[in-house]
Amino acid sequence: MLLNHGQQIANEIIKHLQPHCQRIAIAGSVRRQAAVCKDVEIVCVPNGCKAIWNKAADIFGGTEYSVQYAKYSPEFIAALSAYPIEKGHPTGRYVKINYMGSIVDVFICTPTNFGYIHAIRTGPKSISQRLVVNLKLRGYECKDGWVYKDGHPGELKEESEVFALAQMKFYDPQYRK
Numbered sequence: 001m002l003l004n005h006g007q008q009i010a011n012e013i014i015k016h017l018q019p020h021c022q023r024i025a026i027a028g029s030v031r032r033q034a035a036v037c038k039d040v041e042i043v044c045v046p047n048g049c050k051a052i053w054n055k056a057a058d059i060f061g062g063t064e065y066s067v068q069y070a071k072y073s074p075e076f077i078a079a080l081s082a083y084p085i086e087k088g089h090p091t092g093r094y095v096k097i098n099y100m101g102s103i104v105d106v107f108i109c110t111p112t113n114f115g116y117i118h119a120i121r122t123g124p125k126s127i128s129q130r131l132v133v134n135l136k137l138r139g140y141e142c143k144d145g146w147v148y149k150d151g152h153p154g155e156l157k158e159e160s161e162v163f164a165l166a167q168m169k170f171y172d173p174q175y176r177k
Contacts, residue, residue: 001102006030006037009102013042013083017106020047020076023114027107027121033174039103043118046072051110051153069093069110080106093145113146115156119163127176134166 028041080090087096163170
């Protein structure tokens with residue numbers, strides 16, 4: 001699809017979901033302003049969503065964290081469910097919807113991993129891969145939408161924080177190649 005069509009779709013979906021979100025933004029090729037976009041990607045934090053960390057001892061006596069998301073507002077679930085869902089579930093972390101014949105990927109995160117998810121989902125693939133590699137080279141682990149240091153989950157609320165942690169220069173999305 002052409003960029004202007006992708007922007008129109010993204011804006012319509014955001015307009016529909018925004019009243020039920022703490023935060024919502026365009027990602028992917030539409031955000032990078034690519035002339036031709038394969039799909040539309042949106043990253044959002046639904047109202048009521050937060051990370052609840054469960055701490056447990058691992059088999060080696062260390063600490064292992066697992067995360068669950070607090071329940072999303074029923075209004076968010078209903079708003080997302082208004083679209084034909086091709087994959088995922090509105091209570092999960094990913095939903096693929098069909099909006100008038102166009103694919104829209106909705107990535108659901110928390111306020112504390114929004115920056116990481118937004119950076120990775122904006123891409124392009126080469127930048128996302130370089131971010132992850134640079135983070136790993138600096139002793140971080142990237143797993144299930146979170147960045148960990150020494151087994152502890154980090155808070156990356158802004159995309160610029162991810163680039164700084166990876167020691168990479170932050171570029172506005174339209175300049176990322």
